[in-house]
Amino acid sequence: MLEIGRRFELAGRAAAAGRVELAAFEVGELGELVDDDLPRAELPKEGPTADLAGKADAFARAVVPDLLGAAKGREPGAFAAAFARTAAACNDCHQASGHGFVEVPSVPGKPVPAMDPVGAQP
Numbered sequence: 001m002l003e004i005g006r007r008f009e010l011a012g013r014a015a016a017a018g019r020v021e022l023a024a025f026e027v028g029e030l031g032e033l034v035d036d037d038l039p040r041a042e043l044p045k046e047g048p049t050a051d052l053a054g055k056a057d058a059f060a061r062a063v064v065p066d067l068l069g070a071a072k073g074r075e076p077g078a079f080a081a082a083f084a085r086t087a088a089a090c091n092d093c094h095q096a097s098g099h100g101f102v103e104v105p106s107v108p109g110k111p112v113p114a115m116d117p118v119g120a121q122p
């Protein structure tokens, strides 16, 4: 999961810097990790245990391809929109699994997970 976060951060930073090929590469690597890592994410022993397998599946089949398509399209506005949709899906699963404190920023170019001081403007 840590490496998924790292790839997502790098994809966003690359896109923010106009490095579109690098952004697409990082999203591709992220997609490979999602297939390998997400099924192994450590789920809470108690508390909220919503349908995480279903969320993982939807993430791999819909969210990652959406982001990859946007990265390959090389249109910054479309990439930023897909990045925000992806971050929302990341955060949805974190909340559902009791890890809502792992906040994924919705804007490309920021650290993943969010490390802004609590109370600062996002």
Ligand code: HEC
Binding pocket: 001, 002, 004, 005, 006, 008, 038, 040, 041, 042, 043, 044, 052, 053, 055, 056, 057, 059, 086, 087, 089, 090, 091, 093, 094, 097, 099, 102, 104, 112, 113
């Ligand atoms: C299917 C559910 C699910 C999805 C989707 C998901 N995560 Fe996670 N994530 C988890 C769980 C559960 C944890 C905590 C346990 C773990 O790390 O295995 C976690 C932890 C993390 C961590 C902290 C890892 C650490 O060890 O410090 C990061 C960073 C992270 N996720 C990033 C992301 C990003 C970025 C995305 C979207 C691109 C994403 N996650 C999508 C379930 C998910």
